[in-house]
Amino acid sequence: MLYWDMAISPKIENRADLPHVVIIGGGFAGIATARGLAKKPVRVTIIDKHNFHTFLPLLYQVATAGLEPADVAYPIRTIFGDAPNVRFRHARVRLVDQRENRLVLEDDSVLAYDHLVVATGAIASYFGIPGASRYALPLYSLADARALRNRVLLALERAEVASEHSSVALHFVVVGGGPTGVETAGALSELIGIAIKRDGLDLDPSQVRVKLVDLAPRLLTAFPESASTYAKKELERMGVDIEFGRSVVEVEEHAIRFSDGERLEAAAVIWAAGVTASGTLAQDLQASPGPSGRVRVTPDLRVLESANVWAVGDAALVPADHESFCPQLAPVAIQSGKHCARQLLRVLKGEETEPFRFKNKGIMATIGRRAAVAKLPVGGVIKGTLGWVAWLALHLWYLVGFRNRLRVMINWTWRYFDWPSGPRLIVADAETAD
């Protein structure tokens, strides 16, 4: 067989006598952990229900037809193609049996581990608001992004056909004024504008409304006030309505209700209001998990009272100092994964572990083409085009794989120069396709 090379056979390198580290989750934290263990004297198995890593910071671009799924997803096997000691298993975990040091998978097979790393990430939090989990559209997976894109493009198609443009058809509500909400609202406004201009949709632009609502009194509360003011001004320039101090009490199929009794009709309600640790797996690890279901860990990132189970990234309540915890952000996930890998190797060598220290390298959010805000670790804020270029460079840098970087770069160059923009495909799911 032409494509087979015995020299890199995993059968040879993946020796059964080496300690077995199982990592649940192929997000930023899980991938960073596995990278730290690649080509080290351990056997590593990454388990994920998807065979690809998703670059979550760019999901909103997929949702708004700026990028394609393959631009922000990368097969996990390919990432570790040159690390014969790292394996991938396409599966879901049913339960963790800490006493027996093994996992039970959904197909009832059993996987034994010497060390377990829980990197199961986070999912959208609906705070128990009625209808929210059923009708609001989150943006936390590739499937979410595709669903949102289809909903928006179909709403435009339907609005054109409707004999009278009802107000519901062209109203979109984004709940949440953090980076995801700001980025999605900005990109959504751009998408609709481009769709009407480029695709010759017979729609009255004055009927289109993208509204961003938040309970907080300003956007991007993790940033200094000047960044919030700038983001608000830019979004408003792009036609986004912004309302602060709005508390959502119910989400319906095509409407949203606020605590003051107002009911707003909308073609789609996009949910960017916050996250909680993913699923019940992380919670089941300990009797009393931390806020948002995050796993409580020791300073070296081991699950409290465990010697060989670790938790990293959004699923873990990663300590920032003695009093507080790190936010659920990509840099924390990456740094905690790297730290976990180093400590795990120390434990295997019988050495003392070191506590995790988060290095703040700043935060960033983009608002539209040529507009972004970046907060530097030393307190400064970069705004506007320079911020956008910095945002672009950083995100490209972190994108897994040179091929993906190039693809995304090309797509963005296109967007920037305003050529026939974006693959506005409504790709139906299997049940409706034929």
Place this chain on the structure above:
Amino acid sequence: MLYWDMAISPKIENRADLPHVVIIGGGFAGIATARGLAKKPVRVTIIDKHNFHTFLPLLYQVATAGLEPADVAYPIRTIFGDAPNVRFRHARVRLVDQRENRLVLEDDSVLAYDHLVVATGAIASYFGIPGASRYALPLYSLADARALRNRVLLALERAEVASEHSSVALHFVVVGGGPTGVETAGALSELIGIAIKRDGLDLDPSQVRVKLVDLAPRLLTAFPESASTYAKKELERMGVDIEFGRSVVEVEEHAIRFSDGERLEAAAVIWAAGVTASGTLAQDLQASPGPSGRVRVTPDLRVLESANVWAVGDAALVPADHESFCPQLAPVAIQSGKHCARQLLRVLKGEETEPFRFKNKGIMATIGRRAAVAKLPVGGVIKGTLGWVAWLALHLWYLVGFRNRLRVMINWTWRYFDWPSGPRLIVADAETAD
């Protein structure tokens, strides 16, 4: 609103007093017809159940993870973004009411036409073989391509996990030795080779088998015998088993049965055995349609006994000369669409119509990287790398949109130089994703 420009408003250009031409189908034939009518004194509405045109000759590349859906699909609205007299309607047609000159759509709305162009294309033909339509995987839409890709990649994942590699897990059968079958078998063999090599799958390559079966005594029967011999040699070099004179009598979920009683287990049966006119719409147009349900048309491509209903492309029994009919191929679809547009404009001006004449520009099929066969209209055959380059150039030329051409070119350049190849993503459909 920033993105709105009254000068190109379809409301102004799309004057209600102009004759209304409705085209059903946004494939090669429908798009060619609409292009011929763009910026002419008619109102055009293209109806399709998808909002994009699919470049069918490259679907097998999407199915085998060489290209992404967005590489071979292009939004129909964007194609006609500069033609204000061409509109798009995202809908399915329930029935054609020829007496009243109107269509009834699936949402019960009614669309009146002055001229109707039926360009509904073709779908896989299963020849009434039991189980074939249910279990075999066709390759005639973007959804088909995604389904096939997921099936193949999941089969590899499952085979690795299985304690004993059962023969079913790594066997793939392609039914049909025409261009689609040859291209798919070759690309499938490449995909599996790359997946095992690049992704470190713990699979024994000698267990993998891609088998191509056909009833005919040779591959590519539309080509001269030397092309068939070459294609067979190349496919066999890539590890594809080829069996001629095999008649399929039944397809099961994971097996295929032949007329000689042999039953072959397989992870997937890919169906490339032939096509029939799509759906019942075309057939309902006339009491006795032609072979494979194709609509019988006059030499100017009007449906027999109709003055204002036309049929083009795979859905029509396009006359080649007095005795025979054109094959269901992309060049016929494109040329018949162009011809229909010209004749339709003549009819509107009160001029005589001209009969359709197919210009044979040759046919081509690719077998793998750097191997293809092309049959020239004057009878010559080009084989090997030169054939592959010709195939590449021609397909890139016909790809709609400069952006798509560039994307596909980049992907192929990558493939050619054998870098971490192809987006081998298993993108789940909505019902299984979370």
